[in-house]
Amino acid sequence: MRDRGVRYTLVMSEHVATVEWVRPDGVGDEDFVRGRYSRAHEWRFDGGITVPGSPDPAVVRPPRGVEEAVDPEEALVASASSCHMLTFLWLASRAGYAVARYTDNAVGVMTKNDEGRPFVSGITLHVAAEYSGERRPSAAEEAALHHAAHEQCPIANSILAEVRVERVTA
Numbered sequence: 001m002r003d004r005g006v007r008y009t010l011v012m013s014e015h016v017a018t019v020e021w022v023r024p025d026g027v028g029d030e031d032f033v034r035g036r037y038s039r040a041h042e043w044r045f046d047g048g049i050t051v052p053g054s055p056d057p058a059v060v061r062p063p064r065g066v067e068e069a070v071d072p073e074e075a076l077v078a079s080a081s082s083c084h085m086l087t088f089l090w091l092a093s094r095a096g097y098a099v100a101r102y103t104d105n106a107v108g109v110m111t112k113n114d115e116g117r118p119f120v121s122g123i124t125l126h127v128a129a130e131y132s133g134e135r136r137p138s139a140a141e142e143a144a145l146h147h148a149a150h151e152q153c154p155i156a157n158s159i160l161a162e163v164r165v166e167r168v169t170a
Helices: 029-033 072-094 139-152
Strands: 017-020 041-045 050-053 098-104 107-112 118-132 162-167
Touching: 072 098, 072 107, 072 118, 072 139, 072 162, 139 162
Parallel strands: 118 162
Antiparallel strands: 017 041, 041 050, 098 118, 107 118
16 A cells, blocks of 8 residues: 555666775875875776766866866766767657767856855757758757757756757757
8 A cells, every 4th residue: 555645656777886985095094184185086887887086176186186087077967968869869760860970068067056055057068960861850850859858868857957958060
């Protein structure tokens, strides 16, 4: 018997990432509590790939931050972009448009909310799609595909930031 007011949802899929940080050798307790430690860490995914992670080097400068690593905010922007792209490609294929290339120079903006806490307040996807084959969407048809992709993207449906799509020419 269900409890009233409780919404039960069918789990469609589960996504697991392991994030691990280990205090570097030579960094003692006192160094740690004074903030003198590396923020470098790893993201491990079930497909076997490991991605180096670190705060944005503009926020935590080397050697405590790592310029060659992905920061969480970049990962959020890339995740929103990738989700939109995958949804767009699927919708375009269903509509009979053969996409040959898709490029997005996505940009996320961090600001502070009303309580003064930083958050990614907006993500703009600068999308250029190239098509092959006989069927090519008009600008309005492509805009409709992007709108539908945005509406159906689980990442865009999961974040507070406004996600905008701007079509650019290839």
